[in-house]
Amino acid sequence: MSIDNSYDLIIIGTGAGGGTLAYKLAATGKKILILERGTYLPKEKANWSTAEVYGKERYHTQEQWYDSAGRPFRPQMSYWVDGNTKVYGAALLRLRERDFEAVEHKNGISPAWVLKYHDFEPYYTQAEKLYEVHGQQGEDPTEPPRSGKYAYPPVSHEPRMQQLSDAIAKQGLHPFHLPLGLKLNEVDRTLSTCIRCDTCDGFPCLVNGKADAEVKGITPALKFPNVTLKTVAKVMRLLTSESGREITSVEAEIDGQMHQFQGDVVVVACGATNSAALLLRSANDKRSPSQWTC
Ligand SMILES: Cc1cc2nc3c(=O)[nH]c(=O)nc-3n(C[C@H](O)[C@H](O)[C@H](O)COP(=O)(O)OP(=O)(O)OC[C@H]3O[C@@H](n4cnc5c(N)ncnc54)[C@H](O)[C@@H]3O)c2cc1C
Numbered sequence: 663m664s665i666d667n668s669y670d671l672i673i674i675g676t677g678a679g680g681g682t683l684a685y686k687l688a689a690t691g692k693k694i695l696i697l698e699r700g701t702y703l704p705k706e707k708a709n710w711s712t713a714e715v716y717g718k719e720r721y722h723t724q725e726q727w728y729d730s731a732g733r734p735f736r737p738q739m740s741y742w743v744d745g746n747t748k749v750y751g752a753a754l755l756r757l758r759e760r761d762f763e764a765v766e767h768k769n770g771i772s773p774a775w776v777l778k779y780h781d782f783e784p785y786y787t788q789a790e791k792l793y794e795v796h797g798q799q800g801e802d803p804t805e806p807p808r809s810g811k812y813a814y815p816p817v818s819h820e821p822r823m824q825q826l827s828d829a830i831a832k833q834g835l836h837p838f839h840l841p842l843g844l845k846l847n848e849v850d851r852t853l854s855t856c857i858r859c860d861t862c863d864g865f866p867c868l869v870n871g872k873a874d875a876e877v878k879g880i881t882p883a884l885k886f887p888n889v890t891l892k893t894v895a896k897v898m899r900l901l902t903s904e905s906g907r908e909i910t911s912v913e914a915e916i917d918g919q920m921h922q923f924q925g926d927v928v929v930v931a932c933g934a935t936n937s938a939a940l941l942l943r944s945a946n947d948k949r950s951p952s953q954w955t956c
């Protein structure tokens with residue numbers, strides 16, 4: 663094991679969280695290391711094949727997880743540069759104001775957030791611009807207050823969808839255009855990256871038409887010389903100071919070897935489950951890394 667390098671910032675994971683953060687901070691000139699356990703997802707015909715993507719789960723991890731009763735299952739998890747946004751549906755809705763308050767669930771209360779919707783509103787606006795979100799303000803009665811209109815027009819309905827939308831509206835209901843993050847130009851199709859193919863949600867985009875974390879975050883971030891991405895770098899553990907209050911370094915497995923990286927700031931952006939798993943491994947696991955299973 664060796665101390666390889668030290669950085670101002672280490673970001674673990676390249677999905678919606680990590681990829682977007684890397685993009686935002688790249689221009690600061692800070693020395694940034696991004697660690698991602700996956701590789702780039704290959705561009706191949708199978709990207710748009712239902713049989714491959716859903717039938718054979720070609721892009722899902724082969725890992726086996728266990729439920730609370732100890733039953734094994736395969737998580738529908740994708741480990742690629744770009745994380746789950748490689749296969750997401752690009753429907754980018756804002757949380758509602760009430761989502762930041764205490765919410766009672768079947769198994770307990772999710773406490774109120776310290777920050778509220780209005781604290782996030784300016785960042786939603788920035789993120790919608792970055793992710794080219796196409797939407798129509800004022801259609802959705804549950805929509806929270808916005809400081810401005812969508813920067814991109816709503817994605818037009820296909821004829822059958824328009825009929826359905828009209829029929830639903832006639833009943834006094836409020837169908838709305840789903841806000842979608844697409845590199846789509848319906849006015850001048852020659853300028854459009856998205857071709858409105860028959861797939862999208864659940865599929866990788868063969869033509870990079872989806873505004874995902876690779877296209878919008880990682881690729882532009884890597885244009886800055888101060889940003890380094892290491893792929894197939896699975897972070898196994900966060901190491902702390904003696905008090906246990908500060909993360910001092912990050913331990914990652916690369917090519918079967920353990921490496922340590924030091925960071926003034928460490929951002930854990932491995933997705934909801936894997937971030938929790940990493941924190942638990944770091945806090946509790948006294949076994950050697952070779953004995954870990956996830
Ligand atoms: C099929 C599908 C459709 C979806 N559609 C939508 C949608 O339309 N709209 C929407 O808002 N959301 C959608 N989602 C959810 C959305 O993709 C996720 O909420 C979002 O990607 C979460 O971002 P994240 O950064 O937290 O995690 P992720 O995007 O999952 O990224 C985590 C990254 O961390 C990496 N990683 C994990 N563990 C480690 C480790 N130990 N070391 C190093 N790297 C690690 C992973 O490989 C991954 O790249 C969809 C998800 C799926 C699966």
Ligand code: SF4
Nearest residue numbers: 856859862867871872
């Ligand atoms: S071409 Fe457009 S509709 Fe098809 S997968 Fe790509 S972004 Fe989605």
